[in-house]
Amino acid sequence: MIENEQIRNQIRRLEPSWFENAQVNLSALERRSSTLGTRRSVKKQWQAAWLLKAITCIDLTTLSGDDTPAKVKRLCAKARQPVREDILKELDMADAGLTVGAICVYPTMVRHAVKALEGSNIPVASVATGFPTGLTPLKQRLEEISYAVNEGAKEIDIVITREYALTGHWDKLYDEIKAMRERCGNAHLKTILATGELGHFRNVYKASMVCMQAGADFIKTSTGKESINATLPTSLVMVRAIRDYLEKTGIQIGFKPAGGIRTAKDAMNWQFLMREELGRDWLEPNLFRFGASSLLTDIERQLEHYVTGRYSAGFRHPMG
């Protein structure tokens, strides 16, 4: 599928000229976003295949104050076996080794997840750096990254300091992300922009570009805790920044929309966005993730419907 070994993004110099004149026309952005889902459609076995692919891109997530080891373990079990065996058999996909893209938890839950996923190749992602606001001292935030990495997290989802974006201190933002990337070591860095709090879409573009220059492997829309989370317009801006970065550096950066993506239809709209704006490569989990908790259930229902011809129900699918 992905024929070339993906080259990992490296920290590079801050290049304000790549983003300081960025323009985003809101009305045009909304027009494109709102027609992505009406210009493309997948039906029947195509839809089934696309939805299975979407599952492989889910960062199955629990980020609640009441998370416990048992809850995390349950989620990990779901990650290993995201779709009922009988449905996969009907689709002739039982032997495909289908799993979700990752499990995403708080740092203190990482060890439980790592243990539960042993032998599965499913990476554990940890949020870090004072998630979701990111307003703890930098020293602590960096230590939090080290902690999560030491616990076994392969991916670190950090939040950016919104203040720097809102006040135009892109150099400070760059320095922070760079430091975080250095702390990650081999773990992949996903930078959460919290786009709902950035004021306008030019800032979304600029923050995307700064994060990529500072070495982000993925850029991610939201923590899921802002009042506006993943939307197609926000995603479109970020994805276009990824395209511009690719054009300038030859490096492919991943994209992760998170928060509010709940239906199979939503998932397909994002897949259309990725395929149309970035291309086929961005439909695979190395470059595309959904941050979601309830999305999987809806996809399972759609898959069962495809297999049986009958509309399904949530309780028919095992909980995560």
Add this chain to the structure above:
Amino acid sequence: MTSVKKTISVKEIFETMDYGPAPEASDLALAYIAKNKGSFDHFIAGKFVKPMSGGYFETVNPATEAVLAKVAQGDEKDIDKAVKAAKKAFSDWSALSGHVRARYLYAIARHIQKHSRLFAVLETLDNGKPIRESRDIDIPLVTRHFYHHAGWAQLRNSEFPAYEPIGVCGQIIPWNFPLLMLAWKIAPALAAGNTVVLKPAEFTPLSALLFADICQEVGLPPGVVNIVTGDGATGAALAAHPDVNKLAFTGSTEVGRLIREASAGSGKKLSLELGGKSPFIVFEDADLDAVVEGVVDAIWFNQGQVCCAGSRLLVQEGIADSLHAKLRARMETLRLGDPLDKAIDIGAIVAPVQLQKIQKLVEQGKSEGANCWQPSWAVPKEGYFYPPTLFTDVEPASSLAQVEIFGPVLASMTFRTHDEAVELANNSLYGLAASVWSENINLALDVAPKLNAGVVWINSSNQFDAAAGFGGYRESGYGREGGKEGMFEYLTPSWEQAAKKSMLEAQKLSPQALGEQEGSFVIPSLDRTPKLYIGGKQARPDSGYSYAIKGPKGEYLGEVGLGSRKDIRNAVEAAHKAKAWTTASAHNRAQVLYFLAENLSARATEFENRLVSLTGVSKKNAAIELELSLERIFYYAAMADKYDAQVHATPGRQVTLAMKEAWGVMGISCSDELPLLSFISLVIPAICLGNRVVVSPSQSHPLIITDLYQVLDTSDVPVGVINIVTGQQDELASVMAKHDDIAAMWYVGSEAGSKAVEKASVGNLKATWVNYGKTRDWLSNEQGQGEVYLQKACQIKNIWIPYGEGIR
């Protein structure tokens, strides 16, 4: 989009992540055709009737080349029958209350909405446009149009109190938006109280026939809507029918010209929506990714078969390579194929003849040296398809930049400055639409008014709505569809409708020969021979001839210059130079008009005496004429800053600004009746809105106008704003009507002269307003002044300005 084998597995797709087919079902649309046994008749007087000739023609699905149905071939007899039905229906229909007509239009909107998918599928089958477009754009705009016009029906009496419906409307529509163009024609016609005979395009008649079913379903009175199918000859018969009172045509400029010429002098009111070569201007501070999608919407919408398609890409030189690269990448991801597929961007070209035209023009473009680029993917072998095409290195002189292709072909040129962008944009015979891309509102709003286009879309393209007027400048035609401005196309001032034929016939003048002044052996008065008034100067007529002016009893009163072609040419040039008048503030223009009134008033006695001696009116009546002239100048001075722009309530987050823009240079031809008042009544509204005029004043009594030169001079009327050429009315009118740099022309005179003006106007398709030899009571304020004069003195440009900021 070749057919995919059914056995392709989930597993395979999981690897390829291809889209696969997503066809919209066509069974119900095909069942509708089958229910009609694959054969459709005309819809006349509420019934489907067989063509008199018995002839039928086939309509074809352009995506498959399969015959969909056969459709009645209309001829003159069918047209006559339909016009008779419409004429018969008119008296009752126009007498209905606005509310009752509103109910019918509302019912039509509801019924179309109820059958929206059937309409969409049928449209796609017949036309080849992608189902996404017919489903999400065409049909929703159709229902919106009927809803909106149900409102105008309800409000007609209160909103248009001094207006009446015109009568029978003959409407000829094109194949690119079959049902939408029907809606644009029928909804305002019916709302105003007219009845209709509509001829759908030969290639795409089916949705109009399904619409006829809707007319029956809602119980529309028989004859209010009649639909006669056929080809160009059928349309020509409709245009020529003597009982048609209003013609509305959307189609090619070529056919528009024929219709103008054929209907000249007939008194039929005419609106034309013609071709275009619309500029799509990209400034360096634009959001280029937004621009790319804008281009997709501009030129690859409906396979580029859109009269207002943004077909000329004008891009600022520094960003051209970057934009072209982005465009090519985007073109690779466009999907072309089965229009019924829900994941198709580009469908089929309507017919082989259109496909061949596109192919020919593309070949010509290549041979002229432009650089042609098409995506790497192949188009289907079956059906009429043409790939999206980008030409770069196009020069303004090449055919690609000049000729309307009406296909998915974009011609890209570069510019250096915003002035050059405007110049290139306006370097076209057409003036339908324009699109301007910049994130700088100062720049965008500076450019928009400078563009010769009836519609300007800022940071967007191909936006339409029933509440906003649509229509062209220059050879893209005249008249507007949509909004209040569109309703006026289907109404006429009551006084104009009622005006009677005048007995006046044009009089032939001959140059003054020597010795005609008999018996003037008293001490000669100081000779005072007025010349022409051009560019603020008195100029001798190019002919070197004068003609004698006689009083009411035949007495010699003096001579004036006998103007000719070259004087008109000079006057037009002088008028073009006076551009500052058009951009001057309305307040300033009003001040000049008030000053004019002041100075004329100061010389009232002199002018009254002159009127008495010239026309033989009583002193009292001369005083009335002068007084009314002053009042009229005050009226337009008052209106100058009040007849202003409107913001239309279009859906969505934007300002849709309906600007009333002066034509620029107008020709005005005055008759002899009340020579001062009629001159004032025509010239002042024209200049009040910023036009510069070339006027031929009363042929028989020009001295009252030549006396005015000094008043103009002393009133700060800028040089070149009013240019006056005395002489033979119809001869000068003909020169003006033929002049390609006069944008609009008014003529008040004989019936023959009116016809000649309309006929001669086809050169640059200037808008004309003539009186067909009918009398006008200049003394009445109802007839001699009012908003209708202002309406005819401007053209409406709708500027769409989307806005928005913030994360939503």
